[in-house]
Amino acid sequence: MIEEQYFSSMTHALREAGFHQPCMVLDMDRLDHNIAAIKHSLAPGLSLRLVDKSLPCLPLLERISKAFDCKQLMTFHLPVTAAVLDSFPDVTVLLGKPMPVEAAKKALMDGVLTRTHGSETRISWLIDSNERLAAYGELSKETGLNLQLCFEVDVGLHRGGYKDKTSLRSALNLLSNYPKLKCNGIMGYEAHINRIPALIGGPKRAFEKARSLYMEFASCLRPDQRSILNIGGSSTALLYSSEQTANELSIGSAFLLPGDFDVPSLSALQPAIFIATPILKVLEPSLPGLDGKSRLLQKIGLFPRHGCFIYGGKWMANPVYPVGMKTNSAMGLSTNQQFMSLPDNTDIQPGDYAFLRPTQSEFVLQQFGSILMYQRKKIVGVWPALPMS
Incomplete structure (x- = not known):
């Protein structure tokens, strides 16, 4: 429930600010929490x-x-x-x-x-x-x-x-x-x-x-x-x-706590960066080449019954919302439109947002050109990332 409220608020903020493409979001409140926690420790x-x-x-x-x-x-x-x-x-x-x-x-x-x-x-x-x-x-x-x-x-x-x-x-x-x-x-x-x-x-x-x-x-x-x-x-x-x-x-990374840094010594810190990207399509998936026969794999649990395609993909990041969203090895990865499997009861529509947590901040923060500053449930500004070269 906490995750749903958190990402629902972030979705609303992105829509209100007019961001409808893959973007990097930095939670400023969590960043400040991490700064204080590291300073204390x-x-x-x-x-x-x-x-x-x-x-x-x-x-x-x-x-x-x-x-x-x-x-x-x-x-x-x-x-x-x-x-x-x-x-x-x-x-x-x-x-x-x-x-x-x-x-x-x-x-x-x-x-x-x-x-x-x-x-x-x-x-x-x-x-x-x-x-x-x-x-x-x-x-x-x-x-x-x-x-x-x-x-x-x-x-x-x-x-x-x-x-x-x-x-x-x-x-x-x-x-x-x-x-x-x-x-x-x-x-x-x-x-x-x-x-x-x-x-x-x-x-x-x-x-x-x-x-x-x-x-x-x-x-x-x-x-x-x-x-x-x-x-x-x-x-x-x-x-x-x-x-x-x-x-x-x-x-460096600890201030943002990407996924690879979930270690006991950093347990007081909070994840502060997320990739947000629009969901383009929501559908009952079929494997290319199998078509309707995909249903047999779905019945025995080898292929999802519900899924979506997101805007972009193949980032160094793990899906965190909607809850239960996963990559699928049979469908593979894509930098254009990546397929994500979803639990059967997931209620989403095209135009909603998917959220992924980067595994590292190095390189990943620079892939989007800029970083959206999210604070008190609003997008309050944009910071430019340093160019890769």
Whole structure:
């Protein structure tokens, strides 16, 4: 009943505002609830670094940044990096993945970062190997640019980066060959924690192991190399307490709580983003090629008796309303008109709306061009999403 009331109100708001195509809806009341809940749970002494790929909208980043007085972002795509640096002059950024050195050179010398004020001092580039360190060292010599770096360390995810203290120390020693490179710290990511089965120790053991490994890496750094001790992600950040080695936590998706982030540590948060799309057709479905023989499959429960086609589809999202709406493997997926099966007693008409909950906010928020702001049962505005390129 609560779901029906919630999505009925959202349907009314969309109709009243005149939106009759697939759109991304952001529940501002739930967003503010999540901001307050995360602020309450974030360990004292640990600062927040917002993840721009998960919140790819400048007004959205600004709203959350102001709530936390946050001036640190993690960035993953250089055109977006340029956009956030230009929009927020007092912000510094940490690359969340290592950039090909030629991409960095192009961006800095005659690309998207050329006109960005203070790009040398505001960007920390991520280094995952001695080979990449040497490449950035040569870039600094060739261009005369002073470049700031952080080292990616492997705390159990095994997605690359320095594997142990010995390898990190070798990288720190190599820095002396490149006087224009400066180490700001380390970045460790442990998104694997919640996926570790109990048979091999479960999430708690994985968390303690990641924490222990991170402390070992941090012990290699001099005091002047510790300005960025970054760890965490949306699914793990609230597990940390203030006495631990890191000084900042990365969070992005948690503010919107897409489906992949339904983990115990985020149980106080609420889903805040939904794809809304018009229902085009409501019908008794038949499988192509079987025609009337589809009824036999319906009688034995292998094919639905009731269904609809929606405007668009094939998004990284799961259906949530009408209640019981599902994709159907026999009919497949479509980006044009996707078939959705419905329970027999579903009372909907063409022109009603279907709602899907994104599994992630990264990329999905950018597919619609803009984000509708839903507050107190009304569409109160539209925010532009950052372009994909």
